[in-house]
Amino acid sequence: MKSIIFEICRWAAAAAAIVFLISLGTPPADSHADPRKVMEAACGSAEMTNMQQAPNQVIKRIYGINPSDYEYCVLYYPLTNMNVDELLIARYSDAEQESALCAAAGNRLDSQKQVFESYGVGQTELLTNHSVIDSCGGFFLFAVNTRSDDIHEAFIKALEEE
Numbered sequence: 631m632k633s634i635i636f637e638i639c640r641w642a643a644a645a646a647a648i649v650f651l652i653s654l655g656t657p658p659a660d661s662h663a664d665p666r667k668v669m670e671a672a673c674g675s676a677e678m679t680n681m682q683q684a685p686n687q688v689i690k691r692i693y694g695i696n697p698s699d700y701e702y703c704v705l706y707y708p709l710t711n712m713n714v715d716e717l718l719i720a721r722y723s724d725a726e727q728e729s730a731l732c733a734a735a736g737n738r739l740d741s742q743k744q745v746f747e748s749y750g751v752g753q754t755e756l757l758t759n760h761s762v763i764d765s766c767g768g769f770f771l772f773a774v775n776t777r778s779d780d781i782h783e784a785f786i787k788a789l790e791e792e
Contacts (some may be wrong), residue, residue, distance in 0.1 A: 661767030661789040665702035665721045668769060671788035672719060673706070675780040676773070680713045681706040693718070693757040700727065714742050714753045717781065718772040728765050735763045735772035756779070 635773040662762055684699045695702035696792040702721035708714060718735065722728045760778045764771045767789045773781045 652750040660664075661769060663767075663769070663789050663791055665719070665769070667791070668785060668788040669702075669704055669719045672717060672771065672773070672781050672785040675777055676706075676717055676775050677715065677777050678717075679704065680709050681717065682709055682714050689718075693738055695730055695734050712750070712753075714746065714756055714774050715773065716774045717777075718770070719785070720770045721768060722765070722770055723768070728770065731770040731772075732763065732765065735770075738772070739763070739774070 684692070684707045688707065689695065689697045689703065689705050689714045692705070692707065695703070697705075697720075700720045702719070704719055706715075706717040708716065716738070718731075720727075720731055722731060725752060739757060743754060743757050746757065750771065757774055760776055761774045762771060762778045762782045764782060764785070766786065767787070768790055771782065773785075775781055
């Protein structure tokens with residue numbers, strides 16, 4: 631029992647550290663990139679075969695945020711409960727929205743790790759080693775995917791294009 635509590639605390643601390651590190655820096659000037667092109671670039675770099683686009687009610691249920699509060703908010707999530715691939719991109723307008731997105735993604739990552747830690751070795755490895763949370767220029771990215779580094783690179787590059 632103590633080891634389970636220790637692991638939960640460890641994952642919660644890791645998520646808190648991620649959110650803290652993201653919030654440390656001053657955000658760069660807002661990007662004027664088209665949100666749809668940012669999403670297209672990210673999707674073009676991702677392994678999308680196990681994902682589907684989520685309706686707004688699924689985003690609300692999974693992340694606890696209201697997509698209609700954001701200029702742009704799109705989620706691709708797993709086709710089945712046994713996969714963990716996700717891709718969330720949102721356009722936020724202020725620090726409060728950015729903070730809400732960071733917290734929601736951190737919570738999602740933690741809850742998925744807790745679900746899969748005892749039996750989903752492959753999923754846990756993907757969540758631990760192939761996930762990205764980033765906010766830059768008024769855009770937010772959360773990705774869990776075997777190609778998360780490529781997704782992140784495409785996301786950053788798309789923000790630089792106008």
